[in-house]
């Protein structure tokens with residue numbers, strides 16, 4: 001069965017199920033649910049998996065589920081889809097427009113969910129026919145947009161025993177029927193910081209008798225980003241940009257506290273790991289020079305998604321086989337964040353961009369109320385995910401060979 005030509009089998013499967021999958025996507029699109037409230041979505045997925053003879057396991061909070069196809073001693077490949085919608089208004093005039101005010105599948109997670117459902121149904125058929133040489137773990141992850149869903153999945157053993165993980169995201173800049181992929185980082189890290197400064201306060205006539213807190217805060221606002229640009233490799237593009245500053249209430253009074261909040265974005269994983277300690281030490285030295293106390297509240301968002309080279313080769317080869325030669329196109333690292341990065345901190349894998357633009361058509365960007373997809377992307381996504389799962393199970397081989405390769 002190794003090296004079997006899957007294209008004909010997928011043609012036959014999709015001839016029967018593509019319309020049904022499109023209908024499933026439209027139903028999700030009409031009933032979007034926000035992060036950690038994807039109860040209906042989870043139930044709809046669970047019903048379909050159960051009807052296909054699978055045994056989904058809903059996560060404890062009731063949103064998101066995990067389901068294994070196949071069993072035995074073979075390797076385990078995970079496929080992940082995120083299932084949550086965004087808190088914004090659907091501005092499209094289509095029959096499947098969102099029926100929920102202020103909620104919209106504007107990031108295409110309804111498509112990711114449907115692609116993984118279609119892939120699950122195909123893999124269930126393969127398993128029933130004895131053609132699955134290992135296990136595929138299906139991860140329908142809640143709350144990507146919050147973020148936090150990937151950590152929720154991992155906290156409940158979602159990737160324990162998994163050898164490799166693959167995921168997709170809609171990309172309206174790539175034509176439907178194509179897949180964009182790159183080795184190394186494909187998205188960026190994004191964290192939040194809050195700096196609080198405090199001092200004795202006093203009269204603006206006598207700054208030398210107190211600590212001039214507003215002046216010190218202004219120094220922190222300019223010195224921290226400036227120092228970072230000289231302390232971190234410029235190729236990592238670590239950037240600290242402030243979005244909020246609050247201090248003081250009167251023109252002639254030095255306040256006793258102030259706050260500044262901003263985001264830290266970064267293309268590079270090593271720089272991301274080092275950022276909190278570096279920012280803290282820079283902050284302390286600037287604040288100390290002006291006699292104010294400063295504290296740093298650093299909130300980790302998501303790490304960059306860093307694609308493993310071998311996984312990218314596997315997924316690219318699978319996509320070429322599934323979609324035809326020339327269907328795999330290069331893509332760039334984006335400054336957006338994606339919590340798939342948390343999985344790749346623990347296990348190897350690859351994350352690719354699924355083309356959703358009608359060839360020659362208009363590009364509607366994600367996170368806009370007008371975003372929509374060419375629904376041909378659903379069948380293309382199923383072809384890519386199913387072929388990736390099966391060919392990587394063939395490639396990884398029995399568990400003995402993985403142990404040997406890692407030794």
Ligand SMILES: [Zn+2]
Nearest residue numbers: 107145366367
């Ligand atoms: Zn998004």
Ligand SMILES: [Zn+2]
Nearest residue numbers: 107109144169
């Ligand atoms: Zn998204």
